[in-house]
Amino acid sequence: MSATVRVNASGSYDVVIEKGIMSRAGECCKALFGTCKMVLVTDDKVAPLYLEKVKTSFTSAGYDTVEFIFKNGEESKNIDTLSQLLEFMAENRVTRSDTVVALGGGVTGDMAGFAAAVFLRGIRFVQMPTTLLAMVDSSVGGKTAVDLKAGKNLAGAFYQPDLVLCDYDALDTLEPETFAEGMAEVIKYGVIFDKKLFDLVKNGDVKKDIEKIITRCVELKRDVVEADEHDKGERQLLNFGHTIGHAVEKCSNFGISHGNAVAIGMVIAAKASHNLGWVSENCTDDIIEALKNNSLPVKSEFTAEELFDVTLNDKKRAGGTISLVIPEVMGNCVLKKVPVEQVLEFIKSGI
Numbered sequence: 001m002s003a004t005v006r007v008n009a010s011g012s013y014d015v016v017i018e019k020g021i022m023s024r025a026g027e028c029c030k031a032l033f034g035t036c037k038m039v040l041v042t043d044d045k046v047a048p049l050y051l052e053k054v055k056t057s058f059t060s061a062g063y064d065t066v067e068f069i070f071k072n073g074e075e076s077k078n079i080d081t082l083s084q085l086l087e088f089m090a091e092n093r094v095t096r097s098d099t100v101v102a103l104g105g106g107v108t109g110d111m112a113g114f115a116a117a118v119f120l121r122g123i124r125f126v127q128m129p130t131t132l133l134a135m136v137d138s139s140v141g142g143k144t145a146v147d148l149k150a151g152k153n154l155a156g157a158f159y160q161p162d163l164v165l166c167d168y169d170a171l172d173t174l175e176p177e178t179f180a181e182g183m184a185e186v187i188k189y190g191v192i193f194d195k196k197l198f199d200l201v202k203n204g205d206v207k208k209d210i211e212k213i214i215t216r217c218v219e220l221k222r223d224v225v226e227a228d229e230h231d232k233g234e235r236q237l238l239n240f241g242h243t244i245g246h247a248v249e250k251c252s253n254f255g256i257s258h259g260n261a262v263a264i265g266m267v268i269a270a271k272a273s274h275n276l277g278w279v280s281e282n283c284t285d286d287i288i289e290a291l292k293n294n295s296l297p298v299k300s301e302f303t304a305e306e307l308f309d310v311t312l313n314d315k316k317r318a319g320g321t322i323s324l325v326i327p328e329v330m331g332n333c334v335l336k337k338v339p340v341e342q343v344l345e346f347i348k349s350g351i
Contacts, residue, residue: 001018001019001211002016002017002018002019002021002211003016003017003018003211003215004016004017005017005215005218005219005222006222007140007141007160007222007225007226008226009141009142009160009225009226009229010142010158010160010229011142011160011161011162013160013161013162013163013164014163014164015139015140015164015166015218015222016028016163016164016165016166017135017166017168017211017214017215017218018165018166018167018168019167019168019169019211020167020169021165021166021167022050022053022054022057022128022165022167022169022170023053023056023057024057025054025057025058025101025126025128025165026057026058026059026060026061026062026063027057027061028163028165029058029061029063029099029126029163030061030062030063032162032163033099033124033162035061035062035063036063036064036097036098036099036124037063037064037065037066037092037094037095037098037099038058038063038064038065038066038098038099038101039065039066039068039088039089039092039094039098039099039100039101040054040055040058040065040066040067040068040101040103041067041068041070041085041100041101041102041103041104041108041111041112041115042067042068042069042102042103042104042108043069043070043071043072043073043076043104043105043107043108044069044070044071044072045072045104046072046103046104046105046108046130047067047069049130049170049173050103050130050170051067051069051103054101054103054128055067058101066088066092066094068084068085068088068089070084070085070111072104072107073107073254074107074147074249074254074257074258075254076107076111077107077110077111077145077146077147078146078147078148079146079148079155081111081146082111082114082115082146085111085112085115086115086118086119089115089119090119094119094120094123095120095123096120096122096123097123098123098124099123099124099125099126099162100112100113100115100116100119100123100124100125100126101125101126101128102125102126102127102128102129102139103128103130104128104129104130104131104134105129105130105131105133105134105138105178106129106131106133106134106137106138106139106258108134109127109129109134109138109139109144110138110143110144110145110146110153110156111144111146112125112144113125113127113142113143113144113157113159113161114144114145114146114155114156114157114159116144116159117144117157117159118157122159124162125159125161125162126161126162126163126164126165127139127140127161127163127164127165128164128165128167129164129166129170130167130170130174131170131171131174131178131179131181131182132171132174132178132179132181132182132183132185132186132214133178133181133182133184133185133258133259134182135166135168135182135214135217135218136182136185136186136189136213136214136217136218136221137182137185137217137221137238139161139164139166140164140218140221140222140225141160141221141224141225141229141235142158142159142160142161142225142229143156143158143231144156144157144158144159145157150313151246151250151310151313152246152249152250154313158229158230158231160229166214166218168210168211168214171210176295177257177260177295178257178259180259180260180294180295180296181257181258181259181260181296182259183201183206183259183294183295183296184241184259184260184262184263184266184291184294184296185217185259185262186201186206186213186217187201187263187266187287187290187291187294187296188238188240188241188262188266189216189217189220189221190202190290190330190331191240191266191270191283191287191327191330191331191333192220192237192238192240192325192327192331192332192333193220193237193331193332193333194216194220194331195330195331196331197213197216197217197220198286198290198330198331200212200213201213201290201294202286202289202290202293203293204290204293204294204295206294221238224237224238233335236323236325236335237325237333237334237335239323239325240266240269240325240327240333241262241263241264241265241266241267241268241269241325242262242265242325243265243269243311243322243324243325243343244264244265244268244269244307244311244347244350245258245261245262245263245264245265245266246261246265246310246311247265247302247306247307247308247310247311248260248261248264248265248300248302248307249261250310251300251302251306251307251310252300252302256297256300259296260296260297261300263291263296263297263298264297264298264299264300266287266291267284267287267288267291267298267299267350268347268350268351269324269325269326269327269350270282270283270284270287270327270350271284271349271350271351272346272347272348272349272350273326273327275349275350276345276346276349278326278336279326279327279328279329280328280329281327281328281329281330283327283329283330286330287327299351303351304344304347304348304351305344307347308343308344308347311340311343311347312340320339320340321337321338321339321340322337322338322340322343323335323336323337324336324337324338324343324346
């Protein structure tokens, strides 16, 4: 079983969703690139599971490989780790004809992609996501970034990959809570764009349909990226739950993971939108039910004031306004620009 989704953005590439494709990574890349040096970027959690398999696949196809392994976790997604990776690439004499491979979750993909974007002003880049969250969201669309002390993803670049290989065999080694994080993004896609997808995953019984679910999410992400690659309009809909979610992450010093924080952010956004009279249908109860059935949290202990303080640094802020994503009805969200000072009232209404 496999599916391929073609993305036509500033660069065109395939997203291949296939059980076991990790062991064919070398031949997939050779068909596109010929042989070159592969910079395999991964973390110390993923490396023991998959690095040898991927390295063998590349060396068998005639590639030279070098490996950069960093400490897993959001706290590593910073300028220091990025600098170490860039210096590693320079020391290993990586050229413009070589390729960076991101093997791991969203942190790996973000950081390796940013390194590929800026090293020698841009070299080839392959995403090999190993988490559900990365498969359905961060590996597709070309957003790359690292975090600054002031907030998440404040330094980055739009840089499309040349190929994405999603081996959903990798999901079998995820801890249940990490799989659940990915389901937060799946649920998000359903709320924003596709009530059928939402209904498919609402009861939490998703493993049997996982290829179909990943493929549908990638198709939805593809459509948005092709319409608005640089996040000026429609692509901002993908931030549903993220403005408050990023604040939850930051307030917890990243002790609350991205997927869990987005789940909490979606509930606050849905509840606030209803309480302020901005929507024609109250989606809150359905969202809460879907999140609970998929082992996700629906509230945090932080105050509205604490969360608001962090949103002031949000990159979605433009001058004195911030764009909020409002669920009008299940399967259809809209953007609403509000003055920054009104966000405090919004968060209070959602809590």
